[in-house]
Amino acid sequence: MSIPADLKYTPSHEWVRVEADGTLTVGITHHAQDLLGDMVFIENPATGRSLAKGEECAVVESVKAASDVYAPVAGEVISANADVESSPEAINKDAYSAWMFKLKPANAADVAGLMDAAAYQKLVESEAH
Amino acid sequence: MERKRASLKFLVTVMSNQAASTPAALKHTPLNATHRELSAKMVDFGGWDMPVNYGSQIEEHHVVRTGCGLFDVSHMLPLDIKGANVRAFLKRLVANNVDKLQVSGKALYSCMLNEAGGVIDDLIIYFMDESWFRLVVNAGTAEKDLAWMEKMNADWDMGLTLTPRRDLAMIAIQGPNATQALNHALPGVDSITAHLKPFNAAAMGEMFIARTGYTGEDGYEVMVLAKSAPFFWKALMEAGGKPIGLGARDTLRLEAGMNLYGQDMDETTSPLESGLAWTVDMKTERDFVGRAALEKSEITQQLVGLLLLDKGVLRGHQKVLTKHGEGEITSGTFSPTMQQSIALARIPLGIAPGEEVEVEIRDKKLKAKVVKYPFVRNGKVLI
Known part of the structure; x- marks a missing residue:
């Protein structure tokens, strides 16, 4: 599967999508889900939680293993995807539409520090x- | 706090490396090329290059509960022991009593213990005739087992010949449609499958057909000459069998409440605290390795099933908190059949099925119920 060019990594x-209003949508990449296998449990951060860049904020568990998900930039959690929590397999079906949570970045310029599709x-x- | 969870980056790196590691460094079964043709995801499984899945582990799991799955279990070692004293040797060597085997082809599950009563390995013993027994031992312990058996053979002056059968491949055919698939794939085998009872085996030419398995379903484990294995595998697939990786093998055996060596018991644990008392024969006067230690030992723990009541996934080594003290999960997973997390755990005695305990997962204490396992047998949830 190709790596979407319009996302940051x-x-x-x-993966991180910069929305029109400047908020960020976050998920895990196709490559990550492919190696982890069938997803069975997702734990998202609470709405309103303030995150530092790189902070452990969510957990994805496949049948095989549990792993941490990190905040891509500093910011505040403005929503979490309840659908993906009730159907974790959505990440296996389409990792780039099955988002996990949305962030309001503390500093909009921080997004520039993320990788583009070619670098990823x-x-x-x-x-x- | 001790970290037991890996980062996504770490896991992705490890799993990518596994997928890309030089196959030459790993041991191959005779079906290695077959798995690669089927686009299996291959991993380093204790030094063997093995398929962990062929797509979705959960779908493979359901195939075995509802249809017919095929497993390459050729990494396990068949071992022929031959000689006049073979029965006497096994009566001293293993904790179960091979005198239960009186009919040719009958199989027995047993632990092989050390002098301290710890488990060196768990194995299956087939009685062929009074001068020939066949054992099947775990892949990761095969060399250790063989060295131990050779030492006992010499120490007890038994004069036996031990022959590892790496010239054989082993394919497990498991699920409610296993008999149908095997009958289609192997013309003439129906005369055997029609009468073969569970935990019995029969020879058919060079082949060895056992009605055994590690899934909680009906099925067979068939040994064939290595060179014939790829053809046999393809015939089984044409007969409706679907390839199943080691990932689903683990969730299937855990639902079936079957112990995994190295996780649920090892050389430091007693079979009596590992849910394996039923395999230790203390009724007869027979002296076997580890018996004296077991008789002196004080049993303080038990292996139980756990059902997670909160959301999450139970995993090995998570701490279990009970009213009688702490225990530990030995194997945990998400059960595809029950759509809930289940585990085997070693906890203090005195906690009965139905009681609630807590499991520490990350920074939380989640509720779990103690249950009697197996969780699933023959496609049905028993809890």
């Missing part, structure tokens, strides 16, 4: 060899 395999593609390739 983190080295820890989260390189990271995935380098980890595979």
Whole structure:
């Protein structure tokens, strides 16, 4: 599956979409879900929680293993996707539409520090060899 | 607080490396090329390059509960023990009593203990004739087991020949449609499958057909010559069998309440505290390795089933809090059949089925109910 060009990425395999109003939608990448396998449990951060960049804020659990999800930038959680919590397999079906939570970034300019699709593609390739 | 959870980055890195590690460094079963043709996700499984799934682990799990699944279990080692003293040897070597085996082809599940009463391995023993028994031992313990058995063979002056059968492949055919698939794939085998009872085996030419498994479903474990394995596998697939990876093998065996060596018991644990007392024969006077230690031991713990009442997933090594003290989960997973998390846990004696305990998961204490396992048998939830 190709890596969407309109999204931003983190080295820890989260994707970030910058919405028109400047808020950020966050999920985990197709590559991450592919390696983790069937998702069975998602724990999202509470709405209103203030996150530091890189803070552990969510958990994804596949049949195989549990793993942390990190805040891509500093900000406040403005919503969490209840649908993905009740149907974690949505992440396996389409990782880029099954978002996990939305952030209001503390500083809009921080998004520029995230990876673009080409850089993320390189990271995935380098980890595979 | 001790961290037991991995970051997504760490897991992705480890799993990518597993997928890309040089296959040459790993041991291959005779079906390795077959798995790759089927686009299996391959992982390093204790030094073996094995399929963890062929797509979705959960779908594979359901196939075995409702249809017919095929597993490559050739990493496990069949071992032939031959000689006049083979029965006497096994009566001393293992904790269950091979005198229960009097009819050719009959199988027995047993632990092999050390002098301290710890479990060296769990294995299946088939009685062929008075000078030939066949054992099947775990992949990860095969070399250790063989060295131990050879030492006992020498120490007790038994004069037996132990032959590891790496020339054989082993395919498990499991699920309600297993008999139908096997009958289609192997013309003539219906004369055997029609009469073969659970936990019995029969030879058919070079093949060895056992009605055994590790899923809680009806099915077979068939040993074939390594060179024939890819053809046999393809015939089974044409007969409706679907390939199943080791991922689903683990969720299936846990639902079936079957112990996994290295997780639910090992050399430091007693079979009597691992839910395996039923496999230890203390009724006869027979002296076997580990018996003296077991007789002196004080049993303080038990292996129980847990059903998570809150949302989350139970995993091995999570702490269990009970009114009689702490215990630990030995195996935990999400049960695809029950759509709920289940586990085996070693907890203090005196906690009965139906009682609630707490499990520490990350920074939370979640509620779980103690239950009698198995959780699932023959496609039906028993809890």
